[in-house]
Amino acid sequence: MLAAGDVLEALHGVRWPAERPVPGGSPGTHRARTRGSSAEFAEYRSYRQGEDVRRLDWKVLARTDRAYVRLAEDHALLPTTIVVDSSASMAFPSATNGKWIHAARLAAGLAAVAHATGDPVGLSITGGRMLAPRMSQRVVSAITLALAAAVPDGTAGVAASLTAAHGRVAILSDFLADADAVVALARAARTRGVVVYAVHMVDAAELDPPRGPVVVADPEAPDLQRPLTPATRPAYLANFARWRAGLADDFHRAGAHYALVVSGPDGEPAARAVRRIVAGWPESAGDRPTAVP
Amino acid sequence: MTLLAPGYLAAAAVAGGIALGLHLLVTRHGPSAVLPTARFVPAAPAAIVAVTRRPRDLVVLLIRVATLGFAGLAFARPVFTSHRHGTVRIVLADRSSDAGDIGQVRDSVRQILREGDVLVVFDSAARVVPPAGANAAADSLDRVSVRGRLSAALIVARREAARLRTAGDSIEMDLISPVTGDELDAATPAIRTLWAGRIHVVRVPAAGDSSTPPRVMMRASAGDPLLDAAPVRQRMLGAGGAGGATPGVRIVRDVPAAEDSAWARAGEGRVLVVWPGVGDPAGWLPRQPVDTVGAVVAFGPGPIAVVAAFARRWRVAASNGRVRARWIDGEPAVVEHAAGSGCIRDVAIPVPVAGDLVLRPEFEELVAALLRPCGDAWRPVLPVAQSSVAMIAGSGRLMASDSVAAASGDEPLVPWFAGAALVLLIVEAVIRRGRARLSAMPVHLAGTA
Numbered sequence: 001m002l003a004a005g006d007v008l009e010a011l012h013g014v015r016w017p018a019e020r021p022v023p024g025g026s027p028g029t030h031r032a033r034t035r036g037s038s039a040e041f042a043e044y045r046s047y048r049q050g051e052d053v054r055r056l057d058w059k060v061l062a063r064t065d066r067a068y069v070r071l072a073e074d075h076a077l078l079p080t081t082i083v084v085d086s087s088a089s090m091a092f093p094s095a096t097n098g099k100w101i102h103a104a105r106l107a108a109g110l111a112a113v114a115h116a117t118g119d120p121v122g123l124s125i126t127g128g129r130m131l132a133p134r135m136s137q138r139v140v141s142a143i144t145l146a147l148a149a150a151v152p153d154g155t156a157g158v159a160a161s162l163t164a165a166h167g168r169v170a171i172l173s174d175f176l177a178d179a180d181a182v183v184a185l186a187r188a189a190r191t192r193g194v195v196v197y198a199v200h201m202v203d204a205a206e207l208d209p210p211r212g213p214v215v216v217a218d219p220e221a222p223d224l225q226r227p228l229t230p231a232t233r234p235a236y237l238a239n240f241a242r243w244r245a246g247l248a249d250d251f252h253r254a255g256a257h258y259a260l261v262v263s264g265p266d267g268e269p270a271a272r273a274v275r276r277i278v279a280g281w282p283e284s285a286g287d288r289p290t291a292v293p
Numbered sequence: 294m295t296l297l298a299p300g301y302l303a304a305a306a307v308a309g310g311i312a313l314g315l316h317l318l319v320t321r322h323g324p325s326a327v328l329p330t331a332r333f334v335p336a337a338p339a340a341i342v343a344v345t346r347r348p349r350d351l352v353v354l355l356i357r358v359a360t361l362g363f364a365g366l367a368f369a370r371p372v373f374t375s376h377r378h379g380t381v382r383i384v385l386a387d388r389s390s391d392a393g394d395i396g397q398v399r400d401s402v403r404q405i406l407r408e409g410d411v412l413v414v415f416d417s418a419a420r421v422v423p424p425a426g427a428n429a430a431a432d433s434l435d436r437v438s439v440r441g442r443l444s445a446a447l448i449v450a451r452r453e454a455a456r457l458r459t460a461g462d463s464i465e466m467d468l469i470s471p472v473t474g475d476e477l478d479a480a481t482p483a484i485r486t487l488w489a490g491r492i493h494v495v496r497v498p499a500a501g502d503s504s505t506p507p508r509v510m511m512r513a514s515a516g517d518p519l520l521d522a523a524p525v526r527q528r529m530l531g532a533g534g535a536g537g538a539t540p541g542v543r544i545v546r547d548v549p550a551a552e553d554s555a556w557a558r559a560g561e562g563r564v565l566v567v568w569p570g571v572g573d574p575a576g577w578l579p580r581q582p583v584d585t586v587g588a589v590v591a592f593g594p595g596p597i598a599v600v601a602a603f604a605r606r607w608r609v610a611a612s613n614g615r616v617r618a619r620w621i622d623g624e625p626a627v628v629e630h631a632a633g634s635g636c637i638r639d640v641a642i643p644v645p646v647a648g649d650l651v652l653r654p655e656f657e658e659l660v661a662a663l664l665r666p667c668g669d670a671w672r673p674v675l676p677v678a679q680s681s682v683a684m685i686a687g688s689g690r691l692m693a694s695d696s697v698a699a700a701s702g703d704e705p706l707v708p709w710f711a712g713a714a715l716v717l718l719i720v721e722a723v724i725r726r727g728r729a730r731l732s733a734m735p736v737h738l739a740g741t742a
Contacts, residue, residue: 088329089329090329092327092328092329093327094327174329176329176330176332205328206328206329206330209328209330210326212324213324214324214325214326215324215325215326216325216326216327216328216331216334217325217326217327217328217331218327218328218329218331218332219327219329220329221332224331224332225325225331226331226332226334226335226336226337227334227337227338227340228326228328228331228334232334232335232337235334235335236330236333236334236335239333239334239335240330240333243333
């Protein structure tokens with residue numbers, strides 16, 4: 001069972017506002033790009049032939065003998081999908097599955113925050129279960145249960161989850177399987193108006209691997225075995241850091257939000273990471289304020 | 294037991310150490326771990342070479358070390374050394390034509406040779422006389438008409454030294470020879486260096502040495518012009534020159550008799566010079582008419598050419614003899630035939646009664662050449678430099694027996710050690726093949742094997 005209660009409790013009252021007006025649709029909490037007929041007046045606009053005459057402001061017509069349509073601010077929902085990478089590389093360290101558990105707690109937290117904002121929330125576990133976005137009161141519990149039941153395995157990447165995404169998508173992955181494809185699809189999704197959050201999951205043991213001579217193997221490619229020795233360790237650290245920096249730059253260029261989250265004993269707490277993600281800060285910083293509720 | 298080439302054993306010890314060191318090195322994959330970001334580790338062989346305290350595969354290591362040890366022993370050539378005392382002597386006796394007096398050679402051999410010594414008699418080839426027959430061989434030592442070759446004698450002596458290395462702690466070589474320049478060749482200095490010790494050189498007079506010219510007996514008329522030739526006059530029996538009382542050369546200026554031939558056959562090295570001044574010797578072909586030729590050429594210590602108006606009276610047949618001088622047109626002028634232990638030399642050179650030809654130096658050289666010993670000794674005996682004799686003699690101690698490489702039959706342990714090394718190699722190959730086969734079997738089969 002995924003223990004996400006503390007995360008949900010810590011995120012009570014936190015909201016996940018849209019960064020810009022969302023497309024119109026079902027009434028929601030986010031300001032929409034369309035004008036509607038709600039009580040929140042926005043402006044008048046000249047009547048256009050063919051429009052519904054019921055939208056005419058009769059009082060203005062009576063006073064000025066001119067036909068105007070009264071426009072009001074519109075609010076819409078922002079469906080949010082949490083995509084969680086459940087490939088074998090997420091089951092690390094193998095003794096604790098710390099990276100996967102941390103990603104699952106983050107996913108539950110993000111789902112709770114999005115649900116608390118009033119948006120429908122869905123879940124997509126790569127190679128596994130998929131829950132369509134909905135606003136049910138139990139959706140967060142359902143997501144938590146689905147995450148608890150999932151077992152990280154296989155080599156499926158997260159790129160497939162982006163092909164039909166809409167609204168807002170938060171991808172929690174280490175991006176080791178298909179980083180280039182994910183970046184390309186994120187760029188395409190952005191053009192469709194999809195807001196993409198790339199949450200890069202990295203375990204502390206990956207940032208500071210063992211120092212002794214050890215042969216390391218890629219869980220998704222068992223044939224790939226490399227000697228990690230004091231001689232090769234500096235090159236590993238440099239290569240990994242260069243790759244992370246390049247990935248962050250690629251996501252930024254694609255118009256996606258990028259956030260690096262470190263799991264492990266000294267990693268960033270899940271609640272704090274969620275606050276940082278919904279605030280749009282790419283990296284953890286202890287002196288930064290928490291996300292605005 | 295001692296080792297003839299201990300360096301190989303040392304090399305084997307070093308190789309064994311290297312083998313041990315290699316067995317202490319283990320190539321392993323080390324502890325393996327899962328790291329999703331393994332792709333960022335630089336590509337390199339995954340095997341890790343480490344040093345362990347306990348050598349891996351102890352059985353194979355022992356076999357390899359033993360193989361190297363046996364191979365090293367085989368190459369080191371161990372030989373059994375008996376309790377050796379004293380000096381072994383090898384006596385080289387020169388019986389070639391370079392030796393002027395074989396009697397002196399014989400006397401020297403008798404004086405030096407002791408019980409158990411090895412006698413090597415040599416001329417152009419060398420022959421080993423076993424100790425049992427050495428004294429008899431020394432007594433019957435005869436001079437032969439071929440030139441001596443010191444290189445052949447030294448090689449045989451070296452071979453005998455290898456055979457006798459276990460008989461004594463040092464080996465002495467006594468060389469009884471005139472040591473002439475003809476007996477040395479280009480290989481002699483190199484062969485001499487193979488004998489790591491001094492050589493006792495007993496020099497005997499060389500053939501043709503001026504110190505012992507054979508005496509001359511001449512049968513001629515009182516006014517024979519040849520009597521005025523200096524070589525004849527000085528060496529005539531009864532003259533004041535040195536030499537023995539027995540003549541070694543007989544000059545017959547008239548028709549030779551049977552007694553002359555018998556004289557030549559009776560004594561060793563006797564030379565009968567048939568040099569007719571009057572009459573025609575039996576078997577000679579008179580030339581009709583008498584021919585005149587301008588010069589005659591012979592070889593003494595060097596080329597001798599006498600230019601004069603010689604009137605050739607005979608044709609000398611060279612079918613069964615050796616030409617010692619020729620007329621200028623190539624026709625034989627002096628022919629030598631072997632006769633028993635001596636020889637008969639037919640000289641068809643007329644000696645003019647008038648004139649001073651017999652007093653001219655080149656004619657005297659020709660006469661001296663015609664009085665030289667028989668056979669190959671007719672050629673000049675080249676003198677040898679004192680430095681060459683010193684080179685042959687050498688200096689320092691006698692050659693130590695241990696410095697002599699043993700003959701192949703003296704190393705009985707070598708094939709055993711080599712065979713043991715070979716067997717161990719085969720055993721190692723069998724063990725490794727068996728292990729490879731076992732490791733290739735499925736686990737459940739391996740467990741039941």
